[in-house]
């Protein structure tokens with residue numbers, strides 16, 4: 066681990082060269098050969114040297130063209146101004162996204178390019194969304210390891226060096242078959258069996274370590290499966306809960322790749338994005354932890370189908386189980402205990418299952434649904 070080796074060497078040098086014995090916490094420019102120790106307060110509420118609470122943050126979102134990034138950029142731009150939120154990815158943005166605000170190419174595996182973006186744009190908040198999700202990760206472990214672990218190291222170093230407030234999402238996938246599953250608390254055994262889960266536990270622990278060791282303002286939420294209407298999921302185990310809406314509306318049929326009684330925690334995207342903004346804005350002294358579970362609802366494919374069938378009585382759902390996804394789902398939490406988030410920074414979800422289904426159907430347009438049902442009849 067060259068990064069860790071460099072860190073410990075630089076930290077040792079810094080401790081030795083600090084007058085008065087190293088009783089003050091230090092932050093160091095972790096990648097630089099020359100280093101610049103900074104004094105930070107011992108409550109670890111450290112954030113950017115260039116960001117004052119009265120300014121708007123200057124935000125960079127990595128992996129921003131996935132299911133969540135575009136929606137988050139929209140929310141943050143509403144709050145902080147269009148030009149204060151830069152979306153980035155390695156893919157070409159669709160023209161509506163390209164014209165909706167700043168977009169930049171950024172491969173998180175390219176450390177120098179990342180640093181250049183942060184410096185040139187005076188970034189103060191970094192939202193790190195790039196990742197390979199659970200099912201895609203199992204299909205390409207080497208790439209998942211590289212993006213989810215090596216990429217994270219770049220992000221952590223850049224954030225520590227430039228005093229950024231850093232958000233990294235974790236997931237229900239950070240738990241495994243030996244974790245308590247119903248409900249799963251914040252602190253318990255975490256032995257996931259996917260490269261995705263392993264990389265997310267690694268991210269949680271590294272972020273918390275950098276927070277305690279270097280004062281990095283690291284914030285992390287474990288998201289449940291996220292359901293959205295205007296963006297498609299990127300290859301996860303919970304994707305069925307989005308796909309069912311598209312297939313129901315287009316064809317009136319849905320083939321589910323999980324068993325009917327597979328219970329997983331889920332959340333509507335608006336709740337997820339709002340939680341992200343809320344935890345990023347929470348005063349540091351309200352955060353008793355740096356990694357929180359958040360939750361909204363928990364349901365099975367059968368329960369979701371029944372809720373949809375209340376409005377689309379002709380919807381036919383069949384089951385063709387994908388064994389890789391089923392094994393993953395069977396090792397994940399069934400219910401998520403998010404009481405610490407509710408207590409510490411006032412987390413509260415708005416959408417339960419009925420509101421979720423109604424909102425998704427409204428998005429696709431009640432007219433289309435009725436027309437499709439009639440034309441199939």
Ligand SMILES: NC(=O)c1ccc[n+]([C@@H]2O[C@H](COP(=O)([O-])OP(=O)(O)OC[C@H]3O[C@@H](n4cnc5c(N)ncnc54)[C@H](O)[C@@H]3O)[C@@H](O)[C@H]2O)c1
Pocket residue numbers: 127128129130131132133134153154155156171172173174193194195196197198212216234235236237287288289290291292297298299300301303
């Ligand atoms: N969507 C969910 O249900 C969910 C649930 C829990 C946690 N999360 C987490 O939230 C984050 C965002 O999730 P999402 O659903 O939008 O993911 P997604 O798979 O839809 O998007 C990920 C994005 O990362 C980009 N990417 C891949 N390699 C990259 C690289 N080398 N450099 C830069 N970008 C790269 C991809 O192009 C893609 O646009 C992820 O970290 C994910 O683990 C998502």
Ligand SMILES: C[C@@H](O)[C@H](N)C(=O)O
Pocket residue numbers: 198199200235236237238261288289290291298300301302303304
């Ligand atoms: C749960 C989450 O991390 C993602 N939707 C996945 O299924 O992989």
